[in-house]
Amino acid sequence: MNARVQRRPRRRLVWLLCCLPAMAAAQQFQFNLDRLAAKASETVDVSLDGSTLQFAAKFLDSKDPDQSKVRKLIAGLEGIYVKSFEFDKKGEWTAADLDGIRNQLKAPDWSKIVGVKSTDGEISEIYLRKQNGKLTGVAILAAEAKELTVVNIVGPIDLDSLAELGGHFHIPPMDMAKPDAAKQK
Amino acid sequence: MKSALSRQAPPADFAARVLRRTERPVYRFPRWLAAAAAVIVLAGAGMGYRQYRGEMAKEQLLEAFKIASVKVNRIQTQVQGVGQ
Numbered sequence: 001m002n003a004r005v006q007r008r009p010r011r012r013l014v015w016l017l018c019c020l021p022a023m024a025a026a027q028q029f030q031f032n033l034d035r036l037a038a039k040a041s042e043t044v045d046v047s048l049d050g051s052t053l054q055f056a057a058k059f060l061d062s063k064d065p066d067q068s069k070v071r072k073l074i075a076g077l078e079g080i081y082v083k084s085f086e087f088d089k090k091g092e093w094t095a096a097d098l099d100g101i102r103n104q105l106k107a108p109d110w111s112k113i114v115g116v117k118s119t120d121g122e123i124s125e126i127y128l129r130k131q132n133g134k135l136t137g138v139a140i141l142a143a144e145a146k147e148l149t150v151v152n153i154v155g156p157i158d159l160d161s162l163a164e165l166g167g168h169f170h171i172p173p174m175d176m177a178k179p180d181a182a183k184q185k
Numbered sequence: 186m187k188s189a190l191s192r193q194a195p196p197a198d199f200a201a202r203v204l205r206r207t208e209r210p211v212y213r214f215p216r217w218l219a220a221a222a223a224v225i226v227l228a229g230a231g232m233g234y235r236q237y238r239g240e241m242a243k244e245q246l247l248e249a250f251k252i253a254s255v256k257v258n259r260i261q262t263q264v265q266g267v268g269q
Contacts, residue, residue: 046249056242124260165254
């Protein structure tokens with residue numbers, strides 16, 4: 001009886017150790033934006049862990065050039081988490097919502113590589129997470145007057161290749177002449 | 186009269202003939218066939234559900250990449266615009 005009681009903590013420890021890789025690969029920061037869902041006219045909430053990503057990859061059409069690019073991009077990924085809100089009117093999200101996320105994206109784990117704030121209040125930021133010199137995650141914050149998007153890509157990803165997809169999926173590439181009003185933070 | 190009413194032994198195949206008449210021709214579904222059908226139905230349902238889950242995951246994946254790629258593309262464009 002006593003032997004069994006003593007074994008339980010060991011079993012729990014073994015179980016916990018087995019789960020550690022899976023736990024480590026989970027979302028790298030908390031979005032904490034659930035309160036905005038009630039105000040949003042449209043909400044996108046995507047939460048794909050590593051196993052689901054690889055499972056989804058099996059259903060990508062290799063004949064479709066866009067989908068085959070996606071397949072290459074997700075090869076080493078361990079998760080993608082996206083939360084995007086669209087609002088009918090301005091001012092639904094606050095600076096505190098962004099600060100709550102920014103506070104988690106701090107050195108030494110995270111480094112901000114891009115921060116753009118335009119005169120019309122549009123905010124765009126990209127953060128990279130590196131461990132032992134290797135890219136292990138990307139965070140994207142994009143806030144417009146009526147839209148707020150947060151993305152966490154867990155694992156190494158080539159941002160240039162990701163940006164190239166912007167011209168695919170029937171999405172027109174961005175107009176290069178537009179951002180006159182933008183200024184880097 | 187006595188001899189007419191006396192007990193007589195039935196013919197040798199009497200019991201067999203009676204039993205043959207009482208037996209109704211019932212078709213019995215083979216058990217192995219029922220088990221095989223159940224396995225096929227369950228496997229089909231499982232594959233269908235797997236396909237459904239896969240398609241849902243794929244749609245989510247493409248949606249996530251669509252959003253992420255548009256945002257990164259936009260940020261890169263803004264940065265290039267600032268550089269120019």
